Amino acid sequence: MTVAMGTEGIIDRYVNFYTDFAFKKLFGTEMNKDLLISFLNALLQGREVVLDVNYLNTEHLGTQEYDRRAVFDVYCKNDKGEVFLVEMQKGEQQFFKDRSIYYSTFAIREQAPRGEWNYELKGVYTIGILNFCFDKEREGNYYHEVKLMDTTTKEVFYDKLVFIYLEMPKFTKQENELESLFDKWLYVIRNLAALMERPRVLQEKVFTHLFEAAEIAKFSRVERYEYEESLKAYRDWFSVMTTAELRGEERGEERGFKKGEEKGLKEGLEKGRLEERLRNARGLKARGVDADIIAQVTGLSEDDILGL
Template sequence: MCSEGLRERYVNPYTDFAFKLLFGTDLNKEVLIGFLNALFNGEQVIEDVTYLNTEHLGSREPERRAVFDVYCQNEKGEKILIEMQKGEQQFFKDRSIYYSTYPIREQAIKGEIWDYELKAVYIIGILNFTLDDVKSPQFYHEVKLMETSTHEVFYDKLTFVYLEMPKFHKTEQELETLFDKWMFVLKNLSRLMERPTALQERVFNRLFEAAEIAQFSPDKLYAYEESLKVYRDWNNVINTAIQKGEAMGEARGEARGRAEGRVEGELIKARNIARNLKNIGLPTSEIATVTGLPIDEINSL
């Protein structure tokens, strides 16, 4: 086992493995339902969800694939896509729009008359960074198609929710709503050594139980540690590039080039990790969760 002596009691939800473990498995479905109901704050009440395939291909072979973190539908057939973004991307908003086309297009009924009626689609981004072009101090952003002259919602079946986690600063004593508590636990889970007094609602029982590292099997612990390494290495690459870029001023373009080279190095490292996990017999789907590599690439290693 590759354990480096983890000191944390609970997992880091910003890692691919932990986020999908907590929110993307049938075993922890109640955790996802609790989070979504707190997010929607009574606008709708979700009683059940069905997990859907997270890997999607374009309509033609050459088209780019899309791999979602968590993808499900509620009992009304409405599609919900949740992405945990650990770092800023240059065209993040474009990516969100692109991803929204998949749950829209797959509703098309083939082989019979269809009137184009769609179920609602929700794209939820949990961001471990702040959006450069959003100056508001608010961390919660809900975006819909709007008539610009009246500011009225033009179409209410497509909703984007972005949560800028670095802008959430409430302490345990300042938590007021259930949604506040979810934001607090997402931001601070890996730093907690015990369950906070403010988070005693039943909905958090399963979350803290599933997040406790000491309860992991050896294989699950190994997979989590590998995912944690990928997360930490990725953060180090980005932070180093930013610091060097700022220090060099006019040489920022060069720093970006070095960062891209290091990211390529991380891709090589992820492939090596995938090979090791295959050697110990970990399922391909779990290897994909840990490394972020596509399943077909893992199979080819």
């Protein structure tokens, strides 16, 4: 369990994968690139085999004056020239899908060489590891793979532009349920900070390296400070998001209670008016007034009046 801290110390053994520092250290550095390669191969499940990656500049400026700057978490190219953008997204953004599309354009435009070109492109993979759920209706579906598709034939129109989103809160498998290497990677990403030792099921050599690289006690003084600052930023963000959600729920409950009161009052008034009309109708009927006249006076139907 992690306790609140500034820079006075951490009692966790391993880093929190969701912090910027940990994510970039484990997936975005040359010395740990075998971790990223293993993760990508597990994610692609044999459809593509990544033998090596070359890290590219993670900061990009648009080609036009009005273009915004893009800063990628991990931006690399494999031995086939295919490009991988790997992003850790801690919280839901209103236009996070738009952001993914926008980021992918940099990897596409950068492939254009100077001079003549026949427009042949290498594949571009945008991978989002999400610490939130954007598809709340499908509880167990944590893996989403998106490609351009012909909406009539339902066939893939273009397979070189791939968006993969992993909704991590939906991945709930326990240690004894892990089957594939992909399962194991998702388990580690979600639970690393809560572990005090390496689980027996994670016997692959790549996880030996992972747990060594993620052990906080082995950090240099500078690394430890950078991680503490990153962890503090993550906790501050988490606190802000939790508070906003609670306040949203409270406002929703207040609106619901108020709406319920208003609905109850409205129903009570309508019931009172109906009873009053029925009393008046009974009185007029007892005096021998015709049903059609009573209907005009009270607003009741003649069938209602005849049934009194």
